[in-house]
Amino acid sequence: MADLRSAFLNVYSQLKSELLQDPSFEFTDDSRQWVERMLDYNVPGGKLNRGLSVIDSYRLLKDGKKLTQDEIFLTSALGWCIEWLQAYFLVLDDIMDSSHTRRGQPCWFRLPKVGMIAVNDGVILRNHITRILKNHFRGKPYYVDLLDLFNEVEFQTASGQMIDLITTLEGEKDLSKYSLQQHRRIVQYKTAYYSFYLPVACALVMAGENLDNHIGVKNILVDMGIYFQVQDDYLDCFGNPETIGKIGTDIEDFKCSWLVVKALEICNEEQKKVLYENYGKPDTANVAKVKALYNELNLKGVFEDYESKSYGRLVTSIEAHPSKPVQAVLKSFLGKIYKRQK
Incomplete structure (x- = not known):
């Protein structure tokens, strides 16, 4: 390597x-x-x-x-x-x-x-x-396909960035806009296409493949990209800053993080009030209250359950693919990110 x-x-x-x-x-x-x-x-x-x-x-x-x-x-x-x-x-x-x-x-x-x-x-x-x-x-016979691929992925990524920016408008901090569906949309477009699909799509095009025949591969890679971002959101709060190389600030920055949308989904009215009052505030006391609520809701356990179910679902999808070389590519990607700590 x-x-x-x-x-x-x-x-x-x-x-x-x-x-x-x-x-x-x-x-x-x-x-x-x-x-x-x-x-x-x-x-x-x-x-x-x-x-x-x-x-x-x-x-x-x-x-x-x-x-x-x-x-x-x-x-x-x-x-x-x-x-x-x-x-x-x-x-x-x-x-x-x-x-x-x-x-x-x-x-x-x-x-x-x-x-x-x-x-x-x-x-x-x-x-x-x-x-x-x-x-x-x-x-090369696939030159136009490469141009099309880069143009399309750039458009998707810029559009994902737009949804992210308009969801977290300054001065309009509104947690009611946040949902799992919205989180998925932002991540799918802003991250998954260029980070997971694009490298494999480039290899497929160079190998003479028509990308229209590989929609299933694209869907698996997008799901992998969403799983990767959920890990990122989790590590931002629960990861070791020395291991991940940064101090997480998703809570202070009012990010549409998987943790906050899961918390909103499972909390009661009293807990929701705590989130609304403290999420997106820069003060360490506010951040501590949000983290305490995450622990109270056992979001670590909720994440571990999500991780094992996602992994199982991805492995099943990959093994259903008819091509062994394509399976090898997808398994290689999954192996690099499963249970990562940074």
Whole structure:
């Protein structure tokens, strides 16, 4: 895996070098240095799970056969397109949320001399994806399918972000808007399509598959993405900050978290009153009251029950799929997230 990661990072350097020499724009030294710094700060800094999953999925679709150098390069390039998409979303998301840190360092827009230039940097990141696809896939029979796929997933993700933003409008904190159905809709569109479906869809397209024949695979991956986000919501409150790498703030931020929608579903009127009075308040005393209520409602037990039922349901769906290589891809994804602690 370490070798795969270092090979993957080498492809980043090559793609970056091509983008900094793009013949469609006359770079000055200043503009080239700006873009290079912006890319290095925002693109390769995460866990790279989404990008690496493209290579992994493609290899499993090929029955585990050794990939050619060309296949490794092309799957890596597609993986990096997803990492570029992620960087574009995060740069803009941090501005919308007025965030301070991302991946243990200040958000890009918080850096001196960056500020709102970050909005345009986000647009440049998005445009880099189509440059990479043009440079390396234009001659492929599936080129248009890749463009369609990235355009569709970007639209779905931006629409999910919109539902999230308008559900948590400043000054309109209203818990009655929150429900399991609303939580599912936000997560499905904002996270599941680009984090779970897109890496596998890229591998399927490159393997010559028609995505219209794989709606079942898409549905399983979206369900997996929802399960992943429920874990995230749970860990935000009950996880160890040293393990998950951040201090959770979903309660203070009035997030439409799975925990609060489950609490609203099972609490009595008196407990509901506690939630309405304390959820979304920055004071530690308010947060403590919400957490105490979560414990009173045994949300840890409710989550554990949800986790085991979700896992069972996903395994059943995966094993019902007629293709063994596709099953292997889906089981690989599920294995990485089941009972995770971070």
